[in-house]
Amino acid sequence: MALLLSAPAFAGWEPAKPVEIVVAAGAGGASDQMARMMQAAIQKNNLMKQPIVVSLKGGASGAEALMYMKSGEGDPNKVLIAYSLIYMLPLSAKIPFNWRELTPVSVIALDQFVLWDNSAGPKTVKEFVAAAKAASAPFKMGGTGSKREDHVLTVFLEQKTGAKFSYLPYKSGGEAATQLVGNHTESNVNNPSENLEVWRAGQVRPLCVFDKERIAYTSKVTDTQSWADIPTCKEEGVDVQYLMLRAMFLPGKVTPEQQAFYVELFHKVTQTAEYKDYMEKQALKPIFLTGKDMVQFLEEDDATNKSLMTEAGFVAK
Amino acid sequence: MEAFGLLLHGFAVLLTWKTLALMMVGLVLGIFVGVLPGLGGPNGVAILLPLTFTMDPTSAIVMLSCIYWGALFGGAITSILFNIPGEAWSVATTFDGYPMAQQGKAAEALTAAFTSSFIGSLVAVLLITFLAPMISSFALKFGPPEFFAVYLLTFCSFVGLGREAKHKTVISMSLGLLLAGVGMDTVSGQLRMTFGSSELLRGINFLVAVIGLFGISEILLTMEERLALRGHAASISLRVVLSVWKDLPKYWVTLLRSSFIGCWLGITPGGAIAASFMGYNLAKRFSKDPESFGKGRIEGVFAPETAAHASGTAALLPMLALGIPGSGTAAILLGGLMVWGLNPGPLLFVEHKDFVWGLIASMYLGNVVGLVLVLTTVPIFASILRVPFAAVAPMIVVSCAIGAYAIQNAMFDIWLMLGFGVVGYVFKKIGIPLAPFTLALVLGNRAEDAFRLSMIGSGGDLKVFWSNSLVGSITTLAIVLLFWPAIEKVARRIL
Numbered sequence: 001m002a003l004l005l006s007a008p009a010f011a012g013w014e015p016a017k018p019v020e021i022v023v024a025a026g027a028g029g030a031s032d033q034m035a036r037m038m039q040a041a042i043q044k045n046n047l048m049k050q051p052i053v054v055s056l057k058g059g060a061s062g063a064e065a066l067m068y069m070k071s072g073e074g075d076p077n078k079v080l081i082a083y084s085l086i087y088m089l090p091l092s093a094k095i096p097f098n099w100r101e102l103t104p105v106s107v108i109a110l111d112q113f114v115l116w117d118n119s120a121g122p123k124t125v126k127e128f129v130a131a132a133k134a135a136s137a138p139f140k141m142g143g144t145g146s147k148r149e150d151h152v153l154t155v156f157l158e159q160k161t162g163a164k165f166s167y168l169p170y171k172s173g174g175e176a177a178t179q180l181v182g183n184h185t186e187s188n189v190n191n192p193s194e195n196l197e198v199w200r201a202g203q204v205r206p207l208c209v210f211d212k213e214r215i216a217y218t219s220k221v222t223d224t225q226s227w228a229d230i231p232t233c234k235e236e237g238v239d240v241q242y243l244m245l246r247a248m249f250l251p252g253k254v255t256p257e258q259q260a261f262y263v264e265l266f267h268k269v270t271q272t273a274e275y276k277d278y279m280e281k282q283a284l285k286p287i288f289l290t291g292k293d294m295v296q297f298l299e300e301d302d303a304t305n306k307s308l309m310t311e312a313g314f315v316a317k
Numbered sequence: 318m319e320a321f322g323l324l325l326h327g328f329a330v331l332l333t334w335k336t337l338a339l340m341m342v343g344l345v346l347g348i349f350v351g352v353l354p355g356l357g358g359p360n361g362v363a364i365l366l367p368l369t370f371t372m373d374p375t376s377a378i379v380m381l382s383c384i385y386w387g388a389l390f391g392g393a394i395t396s397i398l399f400n401i402p403g404e405a406w407s408v409a410t411t412f413d414g415y416p417m418a419q420q421g422k423a424a425e426a427l428t429a430a431f432t433s434s435f436i437g438s439l440v441a442v443l444l445i446t447f448l449a450p451m452i453s454s455f456a457l458k459f460g461p462p463e464f465f466a467v468y469l470l471t472f473c474s475f476v477g478l479g480r481e482a483k484h485k486t487v488i489s490m491s492l493g494l495l496l497a498g499v500g501m502d503t504v505s506g507q508l509r510m511t512f513g514s515s516e517l518l519r520g521i522n523f524l525v526a527v528i529g530l531f532g533i534s535e536i537l538l539t540m541e542e543r544l545a546l547r548g549h550a551a552s553i554s555l556r557v558v559l560s561v562w563k564d565l566p567k568y569w570v571t572l573l574r575s576s577f578i579g580c581w582l583g584i585t586p587g588g589a590i591a592a593s594f595m596g597y598n599l600a601k602r603f604s605k606d607p608e609s610f611g612k613g614r615i616e617g618v619f620a621p622e623t624a625a626h627a628s629g630t631a632a633l634l635p636m637l638a639l640g641i642p643g644s645g646t647a648a649i650l651l652g653g654l655m656v657w658g659l660n661p662g663p664l665l666f667v668e669h670k671d672f673v674w675g676l677i678a679s680m681y682l683g684n685v686v687g688l689v690l691v692l693t694t695v696p697i698f699a700s701i702l703r704v705p706f707a708a709v710a711p712m713i714v715v716s717c718a719i720g721a722y723a724i725q726n727a728m729f730d731i732w733l734m735l736g737f738g739v740v741g742y743v744f745k746k747i748g749i750p751l752a753p754f755t756l757a758l759v760l761g762n763r764a765e766d767a768f769r770l771s772m773i774g775s776g777g778d779l780k781v782f783w784s785n786s787l788v789g790s791i792t793t794l795a796i797v798l799l800f801w802p803a804i805e806k807v808a809r810r811i812l
Contacts, residue, residue: 057519092506093508095508140774146504147506151506167773171766182459182460
């Protein structure tokens with residue numbers, strides 16, 4: 001084994017040990033679902049000889065996974081499925097982590113955010129904002145975690161509409177979804193995948209999507225609506241936009257051959273039927289960025305997130 | 318009666334040689350992972366999940382749920398024989414199960430544990446079969462105040478109904494609450510009590526603590542007694558099994574009460590652990606001879622096992638109907654469902670009838686087959702006790718260490734486990750009960766989050782805990798139980 005590891009890397013490197021997909025969130029969340037989809041896509045299509053396992057490191061709101069990747073320097077058998085926490089956690093909780101210390105592999109998708117309310121609640125964004133303003137007690141907005149994407153979006157909603165929300169940080173998007181169905185909160189800003197099932201069951205209503213254009217998928221999700229039928233928030237007069245990356249990273253200090261293997265692997269994953277099916281079902285934006293394009297994307301995305309976090313007042317001093 | 322027809326259909330889906338074979342394989346694997354402390358249901362299911370990717374969803378879920386049943390049965394084995402709970406909810410089983418084993422009644426204790434697991438799960442499955450649609454709407458009634466009220470009820474019943482000195486229970490519970498606070502705080506998004514260590518980021522894992530507190534400390538105590546624990550003559554036969562079963566009707570109140578508590582808390586997410594403790598405490602409280610609990614009373618095995626398994630089973634219901642996993646294992650199963658292209662949620666019962674009823678039918682079959690399997694292997698497990706302690710102890714320590722490591726693949730956790738071993742040893746020496754500590758460690762975080770979310774929602778108004786009849790009655794019951802000894806005294810004087 002030691003011999004294998006110390007042997008010089010050669011072109012056409014392949015993992016000699018089982019590969020771990022590290023998930024920075026709990027079981028059943030969007031990251032976990034995506035990791036399991038990739039695990040299935042790789043195994044069913046024989047894209048790799050070694051088995052692939054999903055390891056959940058959702059402790060400390062995902063910080064556990066980041067520190068785990070950081071300490072795995074030089075280990076080519078761990079890939080992180082990252083999302084915006086790589087920018088936000090170091091700012092809000094002062095975690096000693098910088099994504100530039102990891103090796104970028106590829107950006108594989110962009111995730112949307114949608115404003116939802118209970119299906120018994122207001123029917124349009126206008127009515128929703130009016131109801132929030134008229135409410136005597138603050139309107140309750142459920143979300144995942146504190147000082148993260150959902151919380152940031154809530155702050156910007158407040159700034160753009162003048163309504164006041166009290167933000168309730170739950171442990172997962174799934175929990176935020178059921179709490180909305182049970183009428184314990186008035187709204188949430190879940191990703192499509194997190195609210196899909198309760199939407200199909202007619203228990204929640206999508207009000208608008210936080211993107212500059214509508215979601216592209218036009219096949220019906222409920223009896224009457226498709227993802228493309230949801231207006232953008234801008235159309236509805238609330239100009240708040242946010243997209244979240246879903247990207248793969250290796251630990252720092254791996255060889256270019258090892259990096260190349262994974263770029264190729266995940267490129268193949270994006271060609272599989274499993275991936276395409278998953279993108280459509282969960283209303284994700286397909287994208288594939290790697291190399292210089294990816295780094296440029298990350299730098300810009302980092303800057304955007306940093307300014308949002310600063311503006312929202314979430315940067316720890 | 319529609320449910321009955323659908324259930325028969327479910328059995329028809331299942332009864333093929335292939336599914337039955339998968340069932341046996343799943344059960345044996347499950348018992349195996351259940352016996353290893355710390356590995357337990359969630360890890361076992363997670364490790365074996367990829368095996369099922371190539372199967373059709375029904376066969377896959379049958380196999381996985383049988384691993385789950387096996388792990389539930391297996392968890393009781395180490396609790397009773399070595400005082401090491403394999404699963405968090407087996408903790409309460411050690412209170413009387415281990416003393417029984419020490420008195421040479423290991424076989425009775427194991428039989429009792431398996432039988433009551435079976436009864437608890439059976440009651441919960443019956444409930445799932447006939448009440449599924451209604452129950453999912455009940456679970457939706459739970460917002461932060463309701464969750465907090467349930468946790469409060471668990472804590473209060475511990476203090477009020479426990480037989481230990483109240484101050485010692487409170488000390489133990491407070492220490493547990495303190496340690497539960499280590500790590501990331503969800504509500505503020507800040508780190509607490511990590512002192513800059515990245516090992517402490519993820520907080521203190523409950524199972525690591527439990528393995529140390531119960532398993533390692535027990536080894537230390539036994540060593541002190543100069544390896545006094547030697548082989549017990551653990552001969553058992555069908556006779557023992559039958560004699561335990563003959564006594565069953567005597568305990569029908571305990572069994573029924575525990576099943577009820579288990580089902581109720583299982584549907585409330587995260588309740589399995591609370592259920593086993595509550596089942597145990599209530600049995601002790603309402604017993605005519607509470608002093609004999611903790612010294613090897615068979616009822617002390619029946620009560621927690623029935624409750625834990627009723628709730629472990631009932632926990633699958635919110636997972637299927639709402640997509641909220643009620644336990645760690647249910648969370649992994651949830652991940653599995655998604656891989657097979659099934660989305661848990663309100664529509665699952667409508668769109669995938671074959672799957673849902675196949676699963677429910679497999680709960681019945683898996684349980685019956687599991688019971689027969691574990692009972693026939695009781696002699697093998699009980700014979701472990703005949704091996705001299707000096708030979709078993711190192712193996713136990715090693716398997717504890719593997720278990721602690723496997724939970725999060727962290728070397729640090731092994732040191733933590735050893736640390737907790739010493740803490741457990743000291744606690745036992747100075748007579749501080751361990752159970753309130755472990756309970757607080759596992760529920761502390763959730764209780765705190767639920768409390769703070771309720772406060773954010775209500776703008777800091779405590780009246781929210783009496784804002785509707787559901788939360789109001791749970792909160793009131795909690796406070797009554799907390800002051801129960803005083804209330805009882807006053808009531809006696811008046812009457």
